[in-house]
Amino acid sequence: DVQLVESGGGLVQPGGSLRLSCAASGFIFSNYWMDWVRQAPGKGLEWVAKIKGDGSEKYYVDSVKGRFTISRDNAKSSLSLQMNSLRAEDTAVYYCARTPGNHWVLDYWGQGNLVTVSS
Amino acid sequence: QSVLTQPPSVSAAPGHKVTISCSGASSNIGNNDVSWYQHLPGTVPKLLIYENNKRPSGIPDRFSGSRSGTSATLGITGLQTGDEADYYCGTWDDSLAVGVFGGGTKLTVL
Numbered sequence: 191d192v193q194l195v196e197s198g199g200g201l202v203q204p205g206g207s208l209r210l211s212c213a214a215s216g217f218i219f220s221n222y223w224m225d226w227v228r229q230a231p232g233k234g235l236e237w238v239a240k241i242k243g244d245g246s247e248k249y250y251v252d253s254v255k256g257r258f259t260i261s262r263d264n265a266k267s268s269l270s271l272q273m274n275s276l277r278a279e280d281t282a283v284y285y286c287a288r289t290p291g292n293h294w295v296l297d298y299w300g301q302g303n304l305v306t307v308s309s
Numbered sequence: 310q311s312v313l314t315q316p317p318s319v320s321a322a323p324g325h326k327v328t329i330s331c332s333g334a335s336s337n338i339g340n341n342d343v344s345w346y347q348h349l350p351g352t353v354p355k356l357l358i359y360e361n362n363k364r365p366s367g368i369p370d371r372f373s374g375s376r377s378g379t380s381a382t383l384g385i386t387g388l389q390t391g392d393e394a395d396y397y398c399g400t401w402d403d404s405l406a407v408g409v410f411g412g413g414t415k416l417t418v419l
Binding site: 252 | 311341342344346348353354355356359360365395397399400401406407408409410411412413
């Protein structure tokens with residue numbers, strides 16, 4: 191079975207850093223694009239970033255460009271999101287998700303990890 | 310504001326049918342497949358429809374999807390109280406080079 195298990199969330203002060211991880215199992219990790227999606231309290235889903243299977247292409251939403259970095263370690267079937275210069279508006283539940291094939295669709299999601307940016 | 314536009318809420322009685330619209334542009338829905346997600350509070354979003362009208366294994370045929378031009382629609386028939394959730398459309402936007410979701414539609418089964 192496909193599983194995506196996230197870790198690394200928590201409370202951080204504005205301007206601080208945090209690294210989220212997503213451990214994947216049950217599929218050939220390197221064959222899939224992987225994404226991060228977030229949901230701020232009381233808000234809808236917001237796509238954050240995605241990375242190609244071999245790590246050669248990365249895309250980000252404008253609000254996190256230059257602050258967040260998506261990366262992957264295919265040998266460990268692991269996805270990461272390094273978040274720097276965090277702001278209060280980055281407070282959200284962050285989900286990792288898998289994209290199968292060439293179409294942008296998120297077929298499996300992690301359980302979600304809360305990141306709270308507050309002093 | 311979201312790039313894709315959905316009605317904030319819809320409602321219908323149990324057993325009835327409801328449709329949720331998703332309006333976009335040529336750079337997103339007009340040129341890319343649409344997917345739909347169901348999100349119940351406190352749970353993980355679930356893929357309902359992909360490539361405009363396909364259902365993943367395990368999704369009942371009460372759920373259907375369509376796309377026409379720069380709009381897409383999710384249909385749910387035989388409404389059940391368990392269908393009460395937030396529903397999101399999503400696709401890729403070629404001009405912005407980002408994934409985009411609609412603002413979400415809260416379904417209430419009266």
